Amino acid sequence: MPDSISLPLNILIIDDHRMFADAVSGLVRQQLGGASVHAVNTAVEGLDYLKQQPCDLVLLDLGLPDMDGVLVLEQLRAGWPGLAVLVCTGEVRPAVLRRVLQGGAGGLITKNQSAEQVLEAIDSVLAGRQYLAPEAAQAMQSREPHAADVLTERQTAILRLMQDGLTTVQIAEQLFLSPNTVKTHIRLMFEKLGVRNRVECLRAAHDRGYLHG
The missing domain is CATH 3.40.50.2300 (Response regulator)
Structure with a gap:
């Protein structure tokens, strides 16, 4: 013991x-x-x-x-x-x-x-x-991201619209998705980036090169 x-x-x-x-x-x-x-x-x-x-x-x-x-x-x-x-x-x-x-x-x-x-x-x-x-x-x-933590092309598109200030419903309309699908992608992005909200998500995405400007 x-x-x-x-x-x-x-x-x-x-x-x-x-x-x-x-x-x-x-x-x-x-x-x-x-x-x-x-x-x-x-x-x-x-x-x-x-x-x-x-x-x-x-x-x-x-x-x-x-x-x-x-x-x-x-x-x-x-x-x-x-x-x-x-x-x-x-x-x-x-x-x-x-x-x-x-x-x-x-x-x-x-x-x-x-x-x-x-x-x-x-x-x-x-x-x-x-x-x-x-x-x-x-x-x-490790400096290399785990494969399961890499954002998909769809999630990156949602990120760009989040950066423009669009709401979940507006993002869904832009990408021809349901709001629930967008919510699921956002939740997965939070998990992959290790964040808790949109502000942290956008900051982490910038730091990892998913967003520019």
Whole structure:
């Protein structure tokens, strides 16, 4: 057991992958004797549980069925500012990692890490130190954008119209798309660029060479 972890602990796992949640639960109970672990499958269940039961640490999956994991992270930070949050993800796209760190996560692990690394991450986050999975740290240092984070031609066209100040409905009319389709593209652009609003989106697009002038 890492020396810096004080027992007993109350840990909440919010993850819809039962095998992963069960594996982490078993690991924690085995290695951190006396720790209480509760696992739920959805964001709503997790937030409801926290309202009833104080926790020391939340292990949060990004790919939840009912809510974007980063939005859940933001709610955790707002509602429980002192709560340690360790994000679990199956991907290490730089744009996603930036959103996670900007959202206030104490650390990030991937779902293929060893038991020792998971315990190290828990120890670090509970001690107030940031932890990044090795492959996540490597991805953050890479200067080349991940293929999934490159904007499409359609998204670049929407960006140019956003730059001109057009609304979602006006962009839809210009490009012969439905407003919902435009909204989806904008949401994906925010995710790819690691931003939260149109102002940040346009600034990031300029910095990465998608827009000029």
